[in-house]
Amino acid sequence: xxxxxxxxxxxxxxIGQSMTLQCAQDMxxxxxxxxxxxxxxxxKLIYYSVGAGITDKGEVPNxxxxxxxxxxxxxxxxxxxxxxQTSVYFCASSYxxxxxxxxxxxxxxxxxxxxxxx
Amino acid sequence: xxxxxxPPSMDCAEGRAANLPCNHSTISGNxxxxxxxxxxxxxxxxxxxxxxxxxxxxxxxxxxxEDRKSSTLILPHATLRDTAVYYCIVRNAGxxxxxxxxxxxxVKP
Numbered sequence: 001x002x003x004x005x006x007x008x009x010x011x012x013x014x015i016g017q018s019m020t021l022q023c024a025q026d027m028x029x030x031x032x033x034x035x036x037x038x039x040x041x042x043x044k045l046i047y048y049s050v051g052a053g054i055t056d057k058g059e060v061p062n063x064x065x066x067x068x069x070x071x072x073x074x075x076x077x078x079x080x081x082x083x084x085q086t087s088v089y090f091c092a093s094s095y096x097x098x099x100x101x102x103x104x105x106x107x108x109x110x111x112x113x114x115x116x117x118x
Numbered sequence: 119x120x121x122x123x124x125p126p127s128m129d130c131a132e133g134r135a136a137n138l139p140c141n142h143s144t145i146s147g148n149x150x151x152x153x154x155x156x157x158x159x160x161x162x163x164x165x166x167x168x169x170x171x172x173x174x175x176x177x178x179x180x181x182x183x184e185d186r187k188s189s190t191l192i193l194p195h196a197t198l199r200d201t202a203v204y205y206c207i208v209r210n211a212g213x214x215x216x217x218x219x220x221x222x223x224x225v226k227p
Binding site for chain 2: 004035041042043044045048058059088090092106107108109110111112
């Protein structure tokens, strides 16, 4: 298994540009997450999904959008990039048994995308 | 959500046990204690989790006090590759992980 993969690894955007950060997992996990990590800080949850077609906001959703059309993919969209969105973005996935609204299983993280907005 | 308090940094000699403390005095009865670590610039890596009992796996041991208000992660024989930021997280009911500042562990030769 490749686990959780993210593309691109690095990207520089100009203010106002848009882009999509790609995330895919091949572990058949139903839960997927997007986090951002600013320098010297812990991770903050942007959006998460408990399954295909279902997404929900995390702690810092403003300026981002997500979709989950398949179990495997969970892209993160930045519509109008701002310098405040300069950060490292991590995607993660986990498995929760069917019918359970809670999951205490471990999250698997991707390698991250380092985004700079100038 | 229960918050956690960890020392910002610690040093450990290579080959010795690293004991990383975490306070979570407001933890509720159904909340688990999780430990993740993040090696420089990589995505976080799960280490171990527990509810009440002490837990051990191939990476580490987790000791939770009887009142559950604090815990200690033990790396029995620290190596240079264990240098990382270690996050103690109390898991809320909705499957979310809330990362604080963590403890930066430096393993020295």
